[in-house]
Amino acid sequence: xxxxxxxxxxxxxxxxxxxxxxxxxxxxxxxxxxxxxxxxxxxxxxxxxxxxxxxxxxxxxxxx
Numbered sequence: 001x002x003x004x005x006x007x008x009x010x011x012x013x014x015x016x017x018x019x020x021x022x023x024x025x026x027x028x029x030x031x032x033x034x035x036x037x038x039x040x041x042x043x044x045x046x047x048x049x050x051x052x053x054x055x056x057x058x059x060x061x062x063x064x
Contacts, residue, residue, distance in 0.1 A: 034062055 018024035042053040 031062060035059060038062075 015024060015027070019026045038055060038058045042055055042058070046053040
C-alpha cells in the first residue's frame with residue numbers, strides 16, 4: 001500500500017508563499033501573529049533574566 005506523508009514545515013512555507021503572492025488567504029490573524037511574537041520574545045527575555053515574564057500587560061497593549 002502506498003502512503004504519502006506531508007512535511008508540515010514545507011506545507012507551512014508553501015502556504016506563506018501563497019499568502020504573500022496573493023493567491024491564498026492567511027489562516028491566522030495579525031493579532032495571533034503579534035501574540036506569538038510577544039510570547040517568543042518573552043521566553044528569550046525570561047531566559048536572559050532567569051525570571052518569570054508577565055505577558056498580560058504586553059497582550060493588553062495590542063488592544064489599545
